Amino acid sequence: MENNLKKQLEGISAITVTPFSNKNGHVDVRKVKENVRFLVDNDIKVIVPCGNTGEYYSLTLEECETVTKTTLQVVEKQASVLVGVGHDTQTAIKQSLFAQENGASGVMIHQPVHPHIKEEGLINYYKEIANAIDIDVVLYVKSNTLTINGYKELQKVKNIVGIKYSLPNVLEFGKIVEELKNWDITWVCGLAESWAPFFYRAGGKGFTSGLVNVTTKKSQELLQYLQECDNSSILKLWNDIRPFEELRAKYEDGNNVAVVKQAMNILFGNYGEVRPPVNYINSEEEKELRRILSDWGLI
Amino acid sequence: MENNLKKQLEGISAITVTPFSNKNGHVDVRKVKENVRFLVDNDIKVIVPCGNTGEYYSLTLEECETVTKTTLQVVEKQASVLVGVGHDTQTAIKQSLFAQENGASGVMIHQPVHPHIKEEGLINYYKEIANAIDIDVVLYVKSNTLTINGYKELQKVKNIVGIKYSLPNVLEFGKIVEELKNWDITWVCGLAESWAPFFYRAGGKGFTSGLVNVTTKKSQELLQYLQECDNSSILKLWNDIRPFEELRAKYEDGNNVAVVKQAMNILFGNYGEVRPPVNYINSEEEKELRRILSDWGLI
Numbered sequence: 001m002e003n004n005l006k007k008q009l010e011g012i013s014a015i016t017v018t019p020f021s022n023k024n025g026h027v028d029v030r031k032v033k034e035n036v037r038f039l040v041d042n043d044i045k046v047i048v049p050c051g052n053t054g055e056y057y058s059l060t061l062e063e064c065e066t067v068t069k070t071t072l073q074v075v076e077k078q079a080s081v082l083v084g085v086g087h088d089t090q091t092a093i094k095q096s097l098f099a100q101e102n103g104a105s106g107v108m109i110h111q112p113v114h115p116h117i118k119e120e121g122l123i124n125y126y127k128e129i130a131n132a133i134d135i136d137v138v139l140y141v142k143s144n145t146l147t148i149n150g151y152k153e154l155q156k157v158k159n160i161v162g163i164k165y166s167l168p169n170v171l172e173f174g175k176i177v178e179e180l181k182n183w184d185i186t187w188v189c190g191l192a193e194s195w196a197p198f199f200y201r202a203g204g205k206g207f208t209s210g211l212v213n214v215t216t217k218k219s220q221e222l223l224q225y226l227q228e229c230d231n232s233s234i235l236k237l238w239n240d241i242r243p244f245e246e247l248r249a250k251y252e253d254g255n256n257v258a259v260v261k262q263a264m265n266i267l268f269g270n271y272g273e274v275r276p277p278v279n280y281i282n283s284e285e286e287k288e289l290r291r292i293l294s295d296w297g298l299i
Numbered sequence: 300m301e302n303n304l305k306k307q308l309e310g311i312s313a314i315t316v317t318p319f320s321n322k323n324g325h326v327d328v329r330k331v332k333e334n335v336r337f338l339v340d341n342d343i344k345v346i347v348p349c350g351n352t353g354e355y356y357s358l359t360l361e362e363c364e365t366v367t368k369t370t371l372q373v374v375e376k377q378a379s380v381l382v383g384v385g386h387d388t389q390t391a392i393k394q395s396l397f398a399q400e401n402g403a404s405g406v407m408i409h410q411p412v413h414p415h416i417k418e419e420g421l422i423n424y425y426k427e428i429a430n431a432i433d434i435d436v437v438l439y440v441k442s443n444t445l446t447i448n449g450y451k452e453l454q455k456v457k458n459i460v461g462i463k464y465s466l467p468n469v470l471e472f473g474k475i476v477e478e479l480k481n482w483d484i485t486w487v488c489g490l491a492e493s494w495a496p497f498f499y500r501a502g503g504k505g506f507t508s509g510l511v512n513v514t515t516k517k518s519q520e521l522l523q524y525l526q527e528c529d530n531s532s533i534l535k536l537w538n539d540i541r542p543f544e545e546l547r548a549k550y551e552d553g554n555n556v557a558v559v560k561q562a563m564n565i566l567f568g569n570y571g572e573v574r575p576p577v578n579y580i581n582s583e584e585e586k587e588l589r590r591i592l593s594d595w596g597l598i
Contacts, residue, residue, distance in 0.1 A: 052414045052415070055413075057386070057387060057411070057412055057413040057414070058387045058388065058413060059387055060387055060389050060390055061360070061390075087356070087386075088356060088357045088358055088359055088574070089357065089574065089575055090359050091359055091360075112356070112576045113356055113412035114354075114356040114357060114576050114577070115351045115356070115441075115552070115555075116351070116552050116553055116554075116555045116556060116576075116577050117551075117553060117576045117577065118550045118553030118554070118557075118576065118577045118578055119550075119553075120578045121553070121573070121574075121575045121576040121577035121578035122575070122576040124575040124576070124578060125575035125576040128575060142414075251417045251418075252416075253414070253415050254415055254416060254417030254418075254420070255415075255417070256414075256415045257415060258417075274420070275387070275388065275420075276388055276420045276421070276423040276424035276427060277411045277413050277415075277416045277417065277420040277421040277423070277424040278413070278415050278416065278417045278420035279417055279419045279420035279423060
């Protein structure tokens with residue numbers, strides 16, 4: 001089956017982790033492959049290396065290339081690969097061209113980390129990157145900078161196929177989707193399983209997931225229930241997933257990646273530590289994590 | 300006179316701009332030199348390249364090195380050079396070693412841009428970078444992640460000589476300075492002239508400045524009044540500077556660098572544009588800027 005990123009975004013976008021060797025802290029390429037293979041074998045159709053679950057901002061530019069290349073080698077067109085890119089415009093373009101040359105379906109442009117952002121400047125940032133490549137583009141939106149008119153200006157950029165909306169404001173999200181209903185893109189819930197049911201109500205389709213690195217089953221069931229609009233099953237599953245996502249949300253999301261990685265360490269072994277400025281979960285949290293995995297029948 | 304960064308931080312820290320060529324958008328090395336020379340000739344004792352006024356996050360890593368090296372060449376020990384470093388730990392260390400090898404007095408570690416930060420991880424981030432170098436370290440604090448105990452842990456890091464505190468919460472700032480009064484460092488107001496009078500009340504000394512790239516006189520007068528505790532002169536001058544800083548603060552600080560650069564374009568010529576995700580001030584704002592510069596007797 002041919003990949004169609006825009007369509008596949010209506011499913012689950014797996015944000016992969018970046019495994020670090022326990023020996024020297026370097027990117028563990030063998031484990032990158034294992035992580036990606038697990039997702040592809042379990043029928044996940046959008047693989048996103050260099051996202052926030054992949055500790056993008058803790059990777060050097062060289063490491064981003066290693067992770068990107070390795071992911072693309074494993075996927076071999078069995079899914080779309082959407083590569084996270086960012087930093088200054090020139091670096092983002094370089095990362096995007098690298099993704100394109102190595103066969104990615106698209107790039108996800110991270111929310112810029114610059115301390116000063118203006119709407120017109122932000123639009124220029126997106127345009128310069130998108131116009132430098134031929135593959136698809138997804139915008140990872142984490143600020144309210146863009147107005148409806150700003151989005152309309154971006155509508156002119158032909159290779160934008162999706163917005164990964166990641167603000168916990170479903171009223172605003174619903175308004176934006178409605179106002180831009182003529183824009184033929186996919187509006188993705190960028191806040192994972194916790195928020196997906198609410199984003200679906202507001203016109204969203206598809207969601208990103210870190211959980212899916214641990215087990216694909218729950219996310220895939222949630223997707224199915226959402227597509228069927230089976231509210232009681234959604235609610236039950238949402239509550240089943242909730243303790244895991246709540247553990248990730250601790251310390252203002254400081255545990256976000258550490259919980260996923262430790263679950264992978266417990267289940268699959270050797271996914272390594274998280275890098276500063278985060279650190280590992282404490283023993284109480286690990287106990288709680290093991291309880292969740294046990295409740296789920298995974299250990 | 301020998302440089303002593305900790306002491307000099309009690310004065311003005313000039314965050315330099317990064318001039319871009321109008322011809323090709325590249326870093327204009329000749330103008331970097333002119334900017335730094337202007338500051339040194341006007342007796343500014345702490346020069347900070349690669350800060351936020353220098354559009355750090357819009358520079359490639361190579362451009363950061365160019366700006367750092369050029370600045371150090373011009374300063375030639377007539378002032379302390381404090382180089383902004385950041386990104387992932389390895390990159391921050393690489394930038395810090397580059398600064399050290401080229402003769403910098405210290406590095407200013409940017410607030411990490413990672414989406415997930417935990418206190419212990421943040422402390423590890425700071426420690427790994429500080430421990431990799433021999434020169435002084437200033438922490439650029441823009442989040443509430445560190446508790447008093449966190450700061451106390453950092454007190455063990457011998458080369459930390461200052462905290463550039465950049466949250467507009469003077470009550471919290473005052474509490475932290477008081478609780479850590481035995482720590483022999485300089486607590487710098489990281490929010491420029493607008494906030495310096497209030498930070499001084501709470502135990503701060505010295506302040507960072509972008510304005511100083513345009514004219515050093517006002518910032519130096521403010522420093523003098525603050526040191527003399529001349530409240531009526533402080534208030535008068537604060538109100539004189541206010542329209543400029545208010546123009547910078549527009550669009551949630553989106554104009555922060557553009558206003559400084561455009562003032563330099565008007566006064567000195569050829570400092571170039573700002574890079575995405577910001578953009579230039581509009582014609583109304585330029586009119587207002589010219590009015591301010593005219594009121595100040597600069598044009």
